[in-house]
């Protein structure tokens with residue numbers, strides 16, 4: 506079960522992600538700052554650095 510974003514071009518596992526995709530937000534990679542992530546990846550980067558992804562509102 507996936508959710509399509511506003512444009513219909515992308516599918517997301519979570520409804521809250523689908524609502525932001527193509528709808529004024531960009532998905533960005535966040536490295537070594539888990540509190541800034543809304544989704545943390547369970548795997549680690551080389552060196553044990555944790556990372557995840559966050560939605561950032563498009564400005565302008």
Ligand SMILES: [Zn+2]
Pocket residue numbers: 510511512513514515526527
């Ligand atoms: Zn999209």
